[in-house]
Amino acid sequence: MKRVTLIKGDGIGPEITDSVMKIINAAGVAIDWDIQTAGADLIETEGTPLPQRVLDSVKQNKIALKSPVTTPIGKGFRSVNVQLRKELDLYANLRPCYNLPNVKTRYDKVDIVVVRENTEDLYAGIERQVDENTAESIKIITRKASERIAKFAFDYAVKNNRKEVCVVTKANICKLSDGLFLECARKIAQQYPQIKFREILVDNCCMQLVQNPNQFDVLLLPNLYGDIVSDLCAGLIGGLGIAQGANIGENYAVFEPVHGSAPDIAGQDKANPTAMLMSAIEMLNYIGENEAGRRIRLALFDTLDAGIKTVDLGGNASCTEFTQAIVDRLVVLEK
Ligand code: ATP
16 A cells, blocks of 8 residues: 655645545545644644654655645744745746636636756855845856756656646846756757747746647746746636646655635635645556546546535635545445
């Protein structure tokens, strides 16, 4: 039986985790879950929001499904998400964004894959207070990280029959840092003549995304623009409740929704588990449980098609009701 680390997180994390586990169980996939907790609640008992045992567990199992963990703004601890990605060298953040059935949005046929560099840029966390009135953040971009994420984007494009990779920077202003990212993307692009290569500035990219998202295929971005643009892309297809994600490195993979811990709706049975469920489907594909992944996707799409939706998608189903609807459909599919 495959052993997978499950990080429960906080906010809506536990609710959507329970939902996804119920659905995976109903699909008949036997997984030996290594359940780990992380987050601000542990600071008092374990002295850190990301105990070493969590890292050890992912290192041992090589694969994890993670629900959101709150990043306190301006507190002493580094973000658990950032630390996890850095410690495990999960250098690629992969966020596919496409329309789901019966989720009405301004656009049809959106099918964009965001490939975000995950280990450096302003997320390197190198900041200092220069004086009382001045703070400084250092943006780190290296050739090694830029080339490997560009290679990841092009390899992904080849494997998944995508036509184009578009690199997104602000190289006209950050001439050295974004300039290096762009230079690396250009170099790697030459090794993939079968994939079209395009360059765009991030501000123009945002405008084009809201005017005509269908022109984009695979987007390749440094860390911070990747964070912002992927939320924008989530907005194009119906919001954070349905936006899936994965963090992938040479040795480990951690699947997690794009959204945060949504403290505003935590504990109210209102959360949409779809983003976490779709991340879990990718995790199942990754461990070779493609058939179960396919059935879960079918049950999810059928549930949405039947108009059973959570509040964020304009419906009135609770997280529990939505989960049960998917489980019921899985049971029928089993027969
Ligand atoms: P972080 O910085 O940790 O990524 P964030 O600032 O992006 O967090 P989120 O916690 O992702 O914020 O929430 C943003 C908004 O989207 C909130 O109003 C939240 O309720 C909503 N939201 C996020 N995830 C879901 C979900 N799964 N279901 C329903 N609403 C959600």
